[in-house]
Amino acid sequence: GENVEQHPSTLSVQEGDSAVIKCTYSDSASNYFPWYKQELGKRPQLIIDIRSNVGEKKDQRIAVTLNKTAKHFSLHITETQPEDSAVYFCAASGTGGADGLTFGKGTHLIIQP
Amino acid sequence: DARVTQTPRHKVTEMGQEVTMRCQPILGHNTVFWYRQTMMQGLELLAYFRNRAPLDDSGMPKDRFSAEMPDATLATLKIQPSEPRDSAVYFCASGLGTGSQPQHFGDGTRLSIL
Numbered sequence: 052g053e054n055v056e057q058h059p060s061t062l063s064v065q066e067g068d069s070a071v072i073k074c075t076y077s078d079s080a081s082n083y084f085p086w087y088k089q090e091l092g093k094r095p096q097l098i099i100d101i102r103s104n105v106g107e108k109k110d111q112r113i114a115v116t117l118n119k120t121a122k123h124f125s126l127h128i129t130e131t132q133p134e135d136s137a138v139y140f141c142a143a144s145g146t147g148g149a150d151g152l153t154f155g156k157g158t159h160l161i162i163q164p
Numbered sequence: 165d166a167r168v169t170q171t172p173r174h175k176v177t178e179m180g181q182e183v184t185m186r187c188q189p190i191l192g193h194n195t196v197f198w199y200r201q202t203m204m205q206g207l208e209l210l211a212y213f214r215n216r217a218p219l220d221d222s223g224m225p226k227d228r229f230s231a232e233m234p235d236a237t238l239a240t241l242k243i244q245p246s247e248p249r250d251s252a253v254y255f256c257a258s259g260l261g262t263g264s265q266p267q268h269f270g271d272g273t274r275l276s277i278l
Contacts, residue, residue: 085266094255094269095207140207151197151209151220152267 053078055143057155065163070131072158074141075123081143084117084124085152089138098139099126128160136162166190168258168270176276182244185273187256188237193268195261196239198224198231201253201272210254213239214261246277 054077064070076084082103087095101108101115101124108115112131117124128135138159142152169188177183189196197212211221216233224231228247233239243250253274257267 087269094271097266097268100266142207151212151223152199152207153209154207156206 053081053143053145053153055141055153055155057141057158059158060156061159061161063161063163064131066131066133068131070128070135070160072126072139072141072160073123074125074143074155075121076143076153077122078143078145079119079122080145083144083146084115085142085144086115086126087140087142087154089140089157091137095140131160131162133162133164136160166268168256168268170254170256170270170273172273173271174274174276176278177246178278179247180245181277182242183246183250183275183277185241185254185256185275187239187241187258187270189239189256189258190268191237193258193260194236195259195267196233197257197259197267198239198241199255199257199269201255202251207255210241246275248277251275251277 057074085100086098088098089095099110099113099115101117112129114127138157140157141155144152171186195214198210199207201207210224211231213233230242253272255272256270259267
């Protein structure tokens with residue numbers, strides 16, 4: 052089955068700086084890669100996703116890049132703000148998200164004022 | 165804003181008791197997922213249904229867990245008998261079951277087995 056590795060487990064950045072979280076996956080058949088943000092005690096919320104026919108996708112301060120050859124994808128947050136502090140999870144699915152997701156272990160992002 | 169509804173939000177019970185968690189998917193979504201979140205294992209897929217039919221429950225301990233969808237608006241996850249290691253947050257998510265629509269999560273049931 053699919054295995055998703057996520058790094059780093061904790062990331063601390065100064066407010067206004069950029070943050071990058073990286074994930075690798077094992078199953079070359081995976082074709083859908085969402086990113087979820089989870090605040091303490093809350094549900095995971097989808098913030099951006101990318102499909103394997105696209106190399107990059109951007110939504111305001113958030114962008115995701117995908118390298119199918121290397122089987123890795125990354126989340127980029129620019130101009131970080133205190134409200135960006137949360138745990139971020141990457142995930143992968145082989146059927147475009149129609150079936151179950153395999154999640155990474157999460158990255159605790161801390162924005163230092 | 166349509167949301168997945170889960171009940172109860174919190175459940176504390178003693179080991180050996182039966183636990184039932186309920187999920188109402190977003191209206192019109194035909195795929196329902198159950199995930200479990202713990203500190204040690206993270207987010208894990210337990211089972212999921214499409215058009216009320218179970219598609220995969222390989223992530224679920226079969227001897228004590230069962231999942232059903234009595235109708236299109238209700239999914240249930242039962243644990244009998246419950247054990248302390250079942251303590252976790254159980255999330256339900258729903259989606260349109262196509263390759264182009266994301267999964268939306270409910271607020272979860274925080275389960276503590278004493």
